[in-house]
Amino acid sequence: MNYLVTGAAGFIGSHLCKKLIRDGAHIVALDAFTDFYSRSIKENNIQSLVNHPHFELIPADILEIELNEIMDKVDVVFHFAAQPGVRTSWGTDFSIYTKNNIDATQKLLEAAKTSKLKKFIYASSSSVYGLSPKLPMTETSTLHPYSPYGVTKLAAENLCFLYYKNYGIPCVSLRFFTVYGPGQRPDMAFHKFFKSILLGEEITVFGDGQQTRDFTFIDDIIWANLSSIENGRAGENYNLGGGTRKKLADIIPVLEEICQRKTKIRYVAGQKGDVRHTFAEIQKAKDDLKYTPKIALEEGLRSEWDWIQTINTEKI
Numbered sequence: 001m002n003y004l005v006t007g008a009a010g011f012i013g014s015h016l017c018k019k020l021i022r023d024g025a026h027i028v029a030l031d032a033f034t035d036f037y038s039r040s041i042k043e044n045n046i047q048s049l050v051n052h053p054h055f056e057l058i059p060a061d062i063l064e065i066e067l068n069e070i071m072d073k074v075d076v077v078f079h080f081a082a083q084p085g086v087r088t089s090w091g092t093d094f095s096i097y098t099k100n101n102i103d104a105t106q107k108l109l110e111a112a113k114t115s116k117l118k119k120f121i122y123a124s125s126s127s128v129y130g131l132s133p134k135l136p137m138t139e140t141s142t143l144h145p146y147s148p149y150g151v152t153k154l155a156a157e158n159l160c161f162l163y164y165k166n167y168g169i170p171c172v173s174l175r176f177f178t179v180y181g182p183g184q185r186p187d188m189a190f191h192k193f194f195k196s197i198l199l200g201e202e203i204t205v206f207g208d209g210q211q212t213r214d215f216t217f218i219d220d221i222i223w224a225n226l227s228s229i230e231n232g233r234a235g236e237n238y239n240l241g242g243g244t245r246k247k248l249a250d251i252i253p254v255l256e257e258i259c260q261r262k263t264k265i266r267y268v269a270g271q272k273g274d275v276r277h278t279f280a281e282i283q284k285a286k287d288d289l290k291y292t293p294k295i296a297l298e299e300g301l302r303s304e305w306d307w308i309q310t311i312n313t314e315k316i
């Protein structure tokens with residue numbers, strides 16, 4: 001099959017591309033190499049793919065290229081391109097989020113209207129739930145995003161739904177809960193914590209450390225995305241959590257154990273837009289996608305630590 005992967009040079013997109021290429025697929029890989037984090041990290045993510053005959057890289061912004069021709073030659077779209085990051089989505093930078101997360105999604109969906117896609121899979125987020133009063137978060141929970149980023153992810157999810165309803169584009173939205181593992185984005189907590197430990201610097205924790213997150217290992221996320229091609233029901237949303245909800249403060253001793261080093265923690269004020277808890281109810285993904293997260297938190301963290309030690313932290 002032929003695939004379009006947007007955000008292909010990013011953390012999750014590059015893992016998906018590597019798996020698809022291993023499985024013999026042809027990929028049109030679209031990425032604008034935005035400056036949210038260093039371009040060299042993204043280039044590194046896809047280094048092993050760029051010369052592969054089945055990997056066609058288009059280093060361009062979705063909003064600036066003609067998409068119809070691309071849509072006509074692919075069977076499945078994985079739409080992962082976005083401006084990530086909750087804390088940076090305030091103020092004048094919000095327009096970066098509306099452009100990359102909402103406008104770009106709308107443009108892709110417009111281009112998909114006349115194509116014969118088997119599936120259009122959208123990378124949504126737990127951030128659509130906001131400060132959910134009810135835990136675990138189910139797909140039917142109230143959606144009140146708590147950050148401007150979350151608002152844009154929900155808007156794009158709604159666009160996917162309405163293009164499904166009006167034009168029959170077989171959209172499936174997958175709500176990822178804090179993804180981690182080798183290649184994790186440099187702004188994300190585990191990546192920053194490991195890097196601090198490696199460099200002998202103190203760890204900065206926002207808030208009191210009692211906030212919880214449902215952490216999902218990258219391989220489990222990729223597995224669920226692939227399963228969605230056949231098993232995701234068009235027009236539906238699915239939570240993808242890792243089944244390992246933990247307090248941030250309780251994870252630091254686990255990191256120390258993995259790294260075999262002690263660390264100092266500095267607690268600073270909580271950040272605007274950060275939710276207190278995330279916790280995914282994943283029964284729907286279990287039923288439809290046959291999804292069962294397989295990688296336990298400690299095992300996943302060990303593989304992220306192994307990876308962190310191989311990269312040039314000076315560049316990050």
Ligand SMILES: NC(=O)c1ccc[n+]([C@@H]2O[C@H](COP(=O)([O-])OP(=O)(O)OC[C@H]3O[C@@H](n4cnc5c(N)ncnc54)[C@H](O)[C@@H]3O)[C@@H](O)[C@H]2O)c1
Nearest residue numbers: 007010011012032033034061062081082123125176178179
């Ligand atoms: N990482 C997580 O824990 C997490 C959690 C929930 C949802 N998500 C979603 O998953 C997707 C991938 O996240 P990630 O962590 O890999 O982020 P990432 O920043 O590593 O990857 C996103 C990629 O999209 C590209 N991009 C952004 N705007 C673009 C545009 N207009 N045109 C072309 N390319 C563009 C960027 O250059 C980047 O390489 C995003 O949609 C994100 O919102 C991620």
